[in-house]
Amino acid sequence: MFPTPLEKTSRRWQISYQVLLPLMLIIWLLPLIAVANFSIKPEADFVNGNYWGIPSSFDAFSNYGKVFFESNMPRYLWNSLFITIPTVIGAVALSCMAGFALGIYKFRSNLLIFFIFIAGNFVPFQILMVPVRDLTVNMNLYDTKTGLVLFHIAFQTGFCTLFMRNFIRALPFPLIEAARVEGISEWRIFLFVVLPLMKPALAALAVLIFTFIWNDYFWAVVLTQGPTAQPVTAGITEFNSQFRAAYHLMSAGSIVAALPPVAMFFLMQKHFIAGLTLGAVK
Amino acid sequence: MATAAPTRSWYKRNEIAITPWLFLLPAMIFFAVYVIIPIGQSFWISLHDWDGLGEKTWVGTANYERLLGIGDQNMDRKFTVSFWNNLKWLILYLLAIPAGLFIALFLNQTVTGIRFYKSMFFFPFVISQVVVGLVFSWFYLPREGLLNAVLAVFGAGPVNILGDPTLATYGIIAAGLWPQTAYCMILYLTGLNAVDPEQVEAARLDGAKGHKMLWYVILPQLKPATFIAFVVTIIGALRSFDLISVMTNGGPFGSTRVLSFYMFEESLSEFGFRMGYGAAIAVVLFFLMLGFITYFLYSMYRDEKGAH
Numbered sequence: 001m002f003p004t005p006l007e008k009t010s011r012r013w014q015i016s017y018q019v020l021l022p023l024m025l026i027i028w029l030l031p032l033i034a035v036a037n038f039s040i041k042p043e044a045d046f047v048n049g050n051y052w053g054i055p056s057s058f059d060a061f062s063n064y065g066k067v068f069f070e071s072n073m074p075r076y077l078w079n080s081l082f083i084t085i086p087t088v089i090g091a092v093a094l095s096c097m098a099g100f101a102l103g104i105y106k107f108r109s110n111l112l113i114f115f116i117f118i119a120g121n122f123v124p125f126q127i128l129m130v131p132v133r134d135l136t137v138n139m140n141l142y143d144t145k146t147g148l149v150l151f152h153i154a155f156q157t158g159f160c161t162l163f164m165r166n167f168i169r170a171l172p173f174p175l176i177e178a179a180r181v182e183g184i185s186e187w188r189i190f191l192f193v194v195l196p197l198m199k200p201a202l203a204a205l206a207v208l209i210f211t212f213i214w215n216d217y218f219w220a221v222v223l224t225q226g227p228t229a230q231p232v233t234a235g236i237t238e239f240n241s242q243f244r245a246a247y248h249l250m251s252a253g254s255i256v257a258a259l260p261p262v263a264m265f266f267l268m269q270k271h272f273i274a275g276l277t278l279g280a281v282k
Numbered sequence: 283m284a285t286a287a288p289t290r291s292w293y294k295r296n297e298i299a300i301t302p303w304l305f306l307l308p309a310m311i312f313f314a315v316y317v318i319i320p321i322g323q324s325f326w327i328s329l330h331d332w333d334g335l336g337e338k339t340w341v342g343t344a345n346y347e348r349l350l351g352i353g354d355q356n357m358d359r360k361f362t363v364s365f366w367n368n369l370k371w372l373i374l375y376l377l378a379i380p381a382g383l384f385i386a387l388f389l390n391q392t393v394t395g396i397r398f399y400k401s402m403f404f405f406p407f408v409i410s411q412v413v414v415g416l417v418f419s420w421f422y423l424p425r426e427g428l429l430n431a432v433l434a435v436f437g438a439g440p441v442n443i444l445g446d447p448t449l450a451t452y453g454i455i456a457a458g459l460w461p462q463t464a465y466c467m468i469l470y471l472t473g474l475n476a477v478d479p480e481q482v483e484a485a486r487l488d489g490a491k492g493h494k495m496l497w498y499v500i501l502p503q504l505k506p507a508t509f510i511a512f513v514v515t516i517i518g519a520l521r522s523f524d525l526i527s528v529m530t531n532g533g534p535f536g537s538t539r540v541l542s543f544y545m546f547e548e549s550l551s552e553f554g555f556r557m558g559y560g561a562a563i564a565v566v567l568f569f570l571m572l573g574f575i576t577y578f579l580y581s582m583y584r585d586e587k588g589a590h
Contacts, residue, residue, distance in 0.1 A: 001390070001477075001479060001482065002387075002390070002474065002477060002482050002495065002496070002499075002500050003387055003390060003391075004491075005391065005392065006391050006392070006393060017391070017393070018393070020388075021393075021399060024388070025399060025402055025403065028402075028403060028406075029402065029406075030421075030428065030432075031417045031418055031420075031421040031428070031460075032406070032417060034417075034420070034421055034427075034428040035416075035417050035420060035421075038420065046426070051425075051426045051427075051428075051431070052428050052431050094308050094309040094312060095309060097305040097306070097308065097309065098305065098306050098308075098309035098310070100305055101301070101302035101303070101305035101306045102302075102306070104302075105298070105301070105302035107299070107302060110302075111583075111586065113306065113310070115579055115582075115583070116313075116318070117309075117313065118578075118579065118582065119575055119579060120313060120317040120318060122517055122571065122574075122575045122578065123317070123321065123568060123571065123575070124520060124521065124542060124564065124567045124568055124571050125521065125523070125542070126541075126542050126545040126546065126560075126563070126564040126567055126568075127320070127321055127324045127561075127564040127565065127567065127568040128316070128317060128320040128321065128324070129545070129546070129549065129560075129564065130320075130323075130324060130327055130334075130549055130557045130560060130561050130564070131319070131320035131323035131324055131327070132316060132320050133334075134334070135315075135316075135320075150312075150316070151316050153312060154312040154313055154315065154316030154317060155316060155317060157309050157312055157313050158313060158317065161309060185297065186297055186298065186301040187301065190305070211408055214410065215409075215410030215411065215412075216410075217410065217411060217412050217523075217524040217527070217528075218523050218524065218546075221527075221546075222546075222550070233410050233412045233524075236412060236413070236416070237528075240416075247420065247426065250416070250420075251416075251420065254413045254416050254417065255413075257410070257412070257413055258409045258410060258413040261408050261409070261410070262405060262408050262409065264408075265401075265405060265408040266401065266405075269401060273404075273468060273472070276465070276468060276469075277468060277469055277472035277473075277507075277510075279506060279510055280469045280470075280472045280473050280506055280507040280510050281472060281473060281475075281476040281506060281507070
C-alpha cells in the first residue's frame, strides 16, 4: 500500500494526520458551509452585517418553507424529475442493446461504429446547438420536456454504449456459446443470459445518468424557456431574480436544487463510484 | 402461414448476422439524428447568414473571414479574448490532476471514518455546476463573501474577484477546479486501490520511498487513471459554459468569455439571432476539440488492438 500505512509511521505523524483530516475537510467544503450557514439565517442577520457568524436565530424552516411554498421551485423540481427519469430509462435501454450488439458480435464495421459513439460523446455541445434547436422547434417540441428528453437520450447513448459494451466484453463469452449450442435464439440470449448479468452496470449507469441529466444547464437554456418545462438548474435563475439579494432564500433554493443528485450519490455510492471509475484500473 | 415459414427460416439462417443490426438500430437512429447529422448541418449553416427563422443567405466563408480577420479587417476582438481564455482554462484546469492525486494520496489510509471523509471530499462533483457557480460567486462577494473575511484575518484584501477583468476568469476556473479535483481524486483513489502491493514492498526493500517511490513505482501503475483524468479534464475545460454563464455572464467587459459562451451569445443573444456566425465559432471550437478527440481515440484504439 502507498503511501505507508499510518500504523507503520511515527506517533507524531499519526496524531497530526488525525488533526489534519477534519481540518482539510472543513477548508475543502468552506464555500459550501458558508452557503449552508446563509440558508438558515434570518434576514435580519444580513441587515446587521452578521454574514459569517453564528445565526442569531434558527430560521431554516421559514427559509426552506418559502422555497417550497412561495416560489416556482416545486414546479422546477417536478420538471427536472420528469426530464431525468425518462432519459435514464431511454438511454440505458438503447445502450444496453447497442452494447450487446457491439460487445458480442463480430462484424466488419463493429469497431468503427463503436468509435463513432465514443467520438460523438466528446464533441462540444455548441456544434450541435443550432441544428438541434432548429430540429426541436420544427417538431413542435421547443419548450417541452419531451424535446429535452429526446435529445438527452440520444446524446447520453454515446457514453452509455461505451460503458455497456466494455462491460459486456468482460463477461464470460463461453456462456453465450453454450446458450447458442442449446439452440436459444439471440434475443432470448440477450434477455435471459446477458441482461441478468448486467445488473451492476445498469445500476451504475442509472445513477450516473441521473446526476448528469439533473445537473444539465446548457440544453435546458437552449431548448426550454419557461416554468412549464424548465428544469431546476435553469429555474434557479428565475428564482434568484424573484428573491434578488435575499441571500438566505437564494442559498436555501440552491441547496434544494442540488440535493437530489447528492442524495442519489450517498444512497448508491458504491454503484456511482464503480461507474465513474470504470477503466481507471486495468 | 405459407409465407411465414420461409421468412422465418431465412431469418433463422442469418440470425447471427442480422441480430446485431436490429439491436443497434434504435441507438444508431437516435445518435445519427441528434449528434452526427447536426455536426454536418453546423458546417453548412456556418457558410450562411441566418437569423434562425427566415431564409438562409449563402455567404461562403465570410463568417470565418470576419472571425479570423482574413483580408482587410481585424480579427474579431471578442473571439481573440475567448480563444485566450480557452487556453487559460485548458492549462489551469489540468491542475485538477496533480491536486486530485495529492488528495487521493492523503486519503489513502485505513483509519476509522475514512470512508466518510472520502465521500465528503468527493461530493462537490455531484453538485450541479450552476449551484457550484452560485456558491462560489457568494463566496467571492466583496462585502458578504467569506473569502474576504478569511483574507482580512491574514491582513490581506479585500478583493472583488468577479468584478475585476484581470481576475474574473481565474476566479471562475478556481470554482471549476473544485468539482474537477474531486473527480480526479476518486479516479486516483480507485487506481491506488489496485496498485500491486508486492511491487511496493519489493521497491521498499530496495530502499525506494517518498517521491522516488511515487514517481518510479506508483505513477506508472496509475497510468490508466491518469489517462481518464486527462480526458475528462480536457473535455471539462472546453465545455466550460455553466459556470461562466452563472457567475459573470461573460463580464466584466466581456473578459470572461470563452468560445462556448461566445457562440451561445452570438446565436441566441438579445441582439438578434446570428446563427451563421455562431455556427462558425462552434466549428472552430469543434476543430480545437477534434485534435484531442483524435488523440483519445488513437489511445483507445491501441488498447483495443493490444487486447486481442
